[in-house]
Amino acid sequence: xxxxxxxxxxxxxxxxxxxxxxxxxxxxxxxxxxxxxxxxxxxxxxxxxxxxxxxxxxxxxxxxxxxxxxxxxxxxxxxxxxxxxxxxxxxxxxxxxxxxxxxxxxxxxxxxxxxxxxxxxxxxxxxxxxxxxxxxxxxxxxxxxxxxxxxxxxxxxxxxxxxxxxxxxxxxxxxxxxxxxxxxxxxxxxxxxxxxxxxxxxxxxx
Amino acid sequence: xxxxxxxxxxxxxxxxxxxxxxxxxxxxxxxxxxxxxxxxxxxxxxxxxxxxxxxxxxxxxxxxxxxxxxxxxxxxxxxxxxxxxxxxxxxxxxxxxxxxxxxxxxxxxxxxxxxxxxxxxxxxxxxxxxxxxxxxxxxxxxxxxxxxxxxxxxxxxxxxxxxxxxxxxxxxxxxxxxxxxxxxxxxxxxxxxxxxxxxxxxxxxxxxxxxxxxxxxxxxxxxxxxxxxxxxxxxxxxxxxxxxxxxxxxxxxxxxxxxxxxxxxxxxxxxxxxxxxxxxxxxxxxxxxxxxxxxxxxxxxxxxxxxxxxxxxxxxxxxxxxxxxxxxxxxxxxxxxxxxxxxxxxxxxxxxxxxxxxxxxxxxxxxxxxxxxxxxxxxxxxxxxxxxxxxxxxxxxxxxxxxxxxxxxxxxxxxxxxxxxxxxxxxxxxxxxxxxxxxxxxxxxxx
Ligand SMILES: Cc1cc2nc3c(=O)[nH]c(=O)nc-3n(C[C@H](O)[C@H](O)[C@H](O)COP(=O)(O)O)c2cc1C
Ligand code: SF4
Ligand code: FES
Numbered sequence: 001x002x003x004x005x006x007x008x009x010x011x012x013x014x015x016x017x018x019x020x021x022x023x024x025x026x027x028x029x030x031x032x033x034x035x036x037x038x039x040x041x042x043x044x045x046x047x048x049x050x051x052x053x054x055x056x057x058x059x060x061x062x063x064x065x066x067x068x069x070x071x072x073x074x075x076x077x078x079x080x081x082x083x084x085x086x087x088x089x090x091x092x093x094x095x096x097x098x099x100x101x102x103x104x105x106x107x108x109x110x111x112x113x114x115x116x117x118x119x120x121x122x123x124x125x126x127x128x129x130x131x132x133x134x135x136x137x138x139x140x141x142x143x144x145x146x147x148x149x150x151x152x153x154x155x156x157x158x159x160x161x162x163x164x165x166x167x168x169x170x171x172x173x174x175x176x177x178x179x180x181x182x183x184x185x186x187x188x189x190x191x192x193x194x195x196x197x198x199x200x201x202x203x204x205x206x
Numbered sequence: 207x208x209x210x211x212x213x214x215x216x217x218x219x220x221x222x223x224x225x226x227x228x229x230x231x232x233x234x235x236x237x238x239x240x241x242x243x244x245x246x247x248x249x250x251x252x253x254x255x256x257x258x259x260x261x262x263x264x265x266x267x268x269x270x271x272x273x274x275x276x277x278x279x280x281x282x283x284x285x286x287x288x289x290x291x292x293x294x295x296x297x298x299x300x301x302x303x304x305x306x307x308x309x310x311x312x313x314x315x316x317x318x319x320x321x322x323x324x325x326x327x328x329x330x331x332x333x334x335x336x337x338x339x340x341x342x343x344x345x346x347x348x349x350x351x352x353x354x355x356x357x358x359x360x361x362x363x364x365x366x367x368x369x370x371x372x373x374x375x376x377x378x379x380x381x382x383x384x385x386x387x388x389x390x391x392x393x394x395x396x397x398x399x400x401x402x403x404x405x406x407x408x409x410x411x412x413x414x415x416x417x418x419x420x421x422x423x424x425x426x427x428x429x430x431x432x433x434x435x436x437x438x439x440x441x442x443x444x445x446x447x448x449x450x451x452x453x454x455x456x457x458x459x460x461x462x463x464x465x466x467x468x469x470x471x472x473x474x475x476x477x478x479x480x481x482x483x484x485x486x487x488x489x490x491x492x493x494x495x496x497x498x499x500x501x502x503x504x505x506x507x508x509x510x511x512x513x514x515x516x517x518x519x520x521x522x523x524x525x526x527x528x529x530x531x532x533x534x535x536x537x538x539x540x541x542x543x544x545x546x547x548x549x550x551x552x553x554x555x556x557x558x559x560x561x562x563x564x565x566x567x568x569x570x571x572x573x574x575x576x577x578x579x580x581x582x583x584x585x586x587x588x589x590x591x592x593x594x595x596x597x598x599x600x601x602x603x604x605x606x607x608x609x610x611x612x613x614x615x616x617x618x619x620x621x622x623x624x625x626x627x628x629x630x631x632x633x634x635x636x637x638x639x640x641x642x643x644x645x646x647x648x649x650x651x652x653x
Contacts, residue, residue: 018369020326020410026391027374031333052391065393065554067375068333080334084295085498086453086530088544122377122548123295123498124334127453127528128460137336170339174346174370180356182365185283185325187410192282195364196323199247 003047008032011173012051018176020186022052030063035167039070070166075110075117077155078166079103080134083120086127095131096120098145102152115156117166136166209477212439212465215427215447216420219307226341228348231309237354239429243317244362252321255425257433259445263299264289264380264418265497265526267514274322276405277413283325284413286318287389287404288422290331290338291373291380295498295548296528299449299461300419304331304338307423308345312368314422316355317429319366322415326367328389333373342370377552381608382416383408384554395556396608420449420527441467443515448527450474450512454493455533457482467513471495471503474512475531488533492624496525498545499613501600502620521600538628542621543571549614560611563594567614579633584622591615 004012012032016025029051033044040063042056049056063069081099083092096107099118103111107120126132129141133148140151154160164171219225219234231237243251256271277284288311292300303311315327331338346368349355357365371389378384379394383402386409388394401407408414424446428436437445444467451461452474462480464473475493476483484490492502501522503510510516517524532541550564567590570583588598595602595612598619602612622629 018367021390023391024371024389027333027388028371031372031374054391062391062393063374065376065395066333066373069374083544084548085494085541085544086296088541089454089530089532089536122551123293123297125292125298125301125332127296127298127530128451129298130453130459134334137334139337169333169336169372170343172340172343172347174343176350176356176367180350180353182326182357182367184367185285187283187412189325190282192280193323193325195320195362196248198363199249203247 002037002041003043004033004051005036008036009051012048014175016051018174018184020184023054023058026052026054026059026062027066030059030069031167031169034069035169038076038165038167039073073110073114074166076115076165077135077163078117078119080119080121080124080137082122082124082126082130082132084123084127086123087130087132090130092131095133095143095145095148098148102149116152135160136163137169138163209473209479210465210468212447212468214463215436216303216307216310216423216449217463219310220302225306226308226345228309228345228352231307235430236309236426237313239426240313240316240320240354241360243320243429244360244364248321248323251317251429254429254433255321258424258428258436259433260421260424260428260436261444261514262418263420263424263448263527265294265499265523267524270417270421273405273417274318274415276403277322277415278406281413282323284323284415285409286315286322286324286327287382287385287409287414287416288315288327288329288419289380289382289385289416290329290335290419291377291385292332292335292419292526293377293380294526294528295545296451296453296494296530297497297526298451298453299527301332301335301338302449302461303419303423304335305341308338308342309349310423310426311342311419312345312349312355314425315368316359316366317425318415318417318422319368320364324366324415326369328369328371328409330379330385330389331370331372333375335372339370339372346370376554377548378554378608378610381610384608385416386414393554395554396610398607439465441511441513443467444513444524448512448524450527450529452481452529452531454531455485455488455536456531457485464512467511469512470509471512471529472508474529475508481531484531484533486533488535491532491534491536492538492620493532494528494530496523497528498530498548499523499609499616500525501616502624504624518601538621538625539571539575539632542617543568543575545617546571546614549610553610553614557605557607557611559594559605560607560614563590563611564614566590567618571618574629574632574636577632577636577639579629579636581633581637583633584626584629587618587622591618 110117383397384394404414550568
């Protein structure tokens with residue numbers, strides 16, 4: 001599978017340029033690779049290693065720590081159902097069970113048509129809106145079993161184009177216009193910040 | 207009931223549909239505090255924050271002004287890292303602030319960086335929060351264009367880049383030193399403190415201030431109105447207002463900004479303007495006062511004010527402002543297991559008592575719930591807990607690198623301390639089953 005596309009390389013270089021140390025861009029770049037391919041491929045990780053200047057093993061070492069990075073293909077829609085405490089109290093586990101029956105898979109598995117992966121997840125910061133879930137990290141609050149079925153039908157029928165395929169997170173990217181950029185401050189840049197220095201000069205003069 | 211008319215300091219814009227836009231922000235007084243600060247010296251801005259006695263809202267409740275002062279003098283560069291990793295069970299407030307008032311947060315970041323002399327700021331958002339990432343990206347793009355962020359801010363010599371970055375799913379990354387590791391592109395495993403207190407040795411081993419999203423969102427109001435005005439709200443030891451998420455078995459779950467230190471748990475849980483009381487005809491069984499890591503409270507704690515010192519003394523914490531209410535239908539064993547499972551899953555594995563201990567605690571609780579518990583299991587739970595957090599005291603002691611391990615023992619000490627009979631009942635049933643059908647119980651194999 002794929003290395004990063006030329007457009008994504010351009011984006012990757014822009015992202016790397018924002019950090020004092022290139023390796024700091026690793027997680028954002030892994031997200032970019034996952035956006036491109038739906039999961040992380042060995043080729044993309046090797047390509048990221050080249051761009052960042054570390055070994056592929058280091059890239060894998062970081063990637064494998066984080067749950068959102070998928071080393072194997074997952075469904076077009078990853079359905080994360082929260083069963084942590086606030087959701088458990090209000091039917092999160094029953095919702096998960098319903099989802100397992102409706103889709104015929106256990107948590108962590110993908111439907112044979114490649115459309116849905118179901119996951120049993122920890123608190124997603126929507127506790128007052130329990131039970132809740134995310135589809136590709138988009139929230140659905142206070143969801144009933146019927147609403148869940150409707151959502152699955154809509155997704156399967158392609159009626160939810162507000163939800164991008166798995167891998168895409170923010171569809172708006174930060175872009176710093178070159179003329180507005182203050183620039184990276186490297187650990188080696190030991191000068192006193194200008195505004196701090198000028199404030200102490202003023203103080204000394206006063 | 208103490209329902210006060212304290213102003214909304216951080217949630218004032220949430221009534222607007224377009225609260226996240228730069229136009230709404232500027233039209234409602236946004237970026238005025240930044241303009242004001244730029245006419246003041248950085249030290250004077252820091253002084254206002256100190257006068258406000260603003261406590262950190264990320265969990266530990268450390269005063270922001272004091273933390274800023276811990277960065278060693280004249281060591282440059284310094285960095286600011288914004289902790290937007292919100293994932294403590296029950297916690298829901300930073301996501302609201304990031305999605306619905308991102309400019310308020312950005313202005314807070316700019317004020318903090320100006321005051322402490324940070325050379326660059328990194329705004330680390332939890333990986334699972336796609337909308338928050340979009341809203342902050344859009345807000346930053348607009349703020350750069352408008353001259354509020356970047357080079358020569360509002361025509362002054364103050365320049366700083368605010369970089370949006372995000373995680374990829376790991377609760378432990380909310381711990382500040384793990385967050386820094388993650389920001390350096392590594393596995394999110396905590397560093398030992400000492401020596402790695404971020405204010406002294408943080409990002410790239412430089413002095414780094416890590417502050418929570420809600421903490422920083424208070425700064426525009428504090429600078430605009432003065433630290434004294436902020437400190438006039440609340441009570442001794444807990445100033446200003448604070449967001450609390452009240453979830454679980456209440457009529458009207460929600461997130462409420464209330465006056466800190468004055469409002470009580472009873473107000474928040476029962477007042478019609480807040481959570482409206484326990485659902486149906488049910489009674490309160492227990493509540494978690496400050497996120498999954500906090501020991502549970504009960505009926506007798508309802509009249510405690512939402513005030514740090516008082517709650518700490520009573521044996522728990524306000525933590526991340528997350529109140530989870532359980533009514534009398536709640537199964538204490540099940541609730542306890544669910545919380546412990548969380549810590550077992552999220553343990554980063556760096557230290558043995560936490561990695562092994564949380565896994566064992568989960569397994570023992572699971573077998574009790576499944577009807578395979580043994581009479582010795584309750585002591586075993588306490589013994590394993592004691593290996594992670596000696597003495598099971600409050601505040602907890604730890605044999606671990608970070609407080610995640612000890613957090614797993616809080617629900618056990620609480621549930622077992624108060625509802626031991628529920629655990630025993632399940633074990634008695636298991637014992638009866640065992641004597642009628644003799645089965646050899648296998649020790650759980652290690653994963
Ligand atoms: C296991 C663990 C998880 C944490 N998660 C978060 C979190 O998600 N968000 C947060 O702001 N602070 C979290 N903290 C607290 C941070 O380490 C740190 O104290 C906080 O970000 C400092 O900001 P404040 O002083 O403004 O509160 C966590 C701490 C621990 C031990
Ligand atoms: S206590 Fe747990 S989470 Fe914290 S460093 Fe040790 S193993 Fe990691
Ligand atoms: S417990 Fe489910 S979102 Fe927090």
